[in-house]
Amino acid sequence: MKFTEQELKQLKSIQSKYNDYTLQLGQLELELIELKQRKQQIEELVLKLRTEEINLATELTKKYGKGTIDINTGEFVPQ
Secondary structure, three states: OOOOHHHHHHHHHHHHHHHHHHHHHHHHHHHHHHHHHHHHHHHHHHHHHHHHHHHHHHHHHHHHOOEEEEOOOOEEEEO
């Protein structure tokens, strides 16, 4: 007993789609790995920047005392 050409065509189509979807899932998983790595790198950069911000704030407070600064004008208003 043999399958008809139409049945074989349908089976091959389904198998081909499974293979395609499996490949797509694999590619997405690789992209997710890369995105997670990039996210970790950016998180580390943000933490480093936060440390720089704290250090600068400490230096400026020692130099000028407590107060507020207008970033646009550079004007410092003591507390």
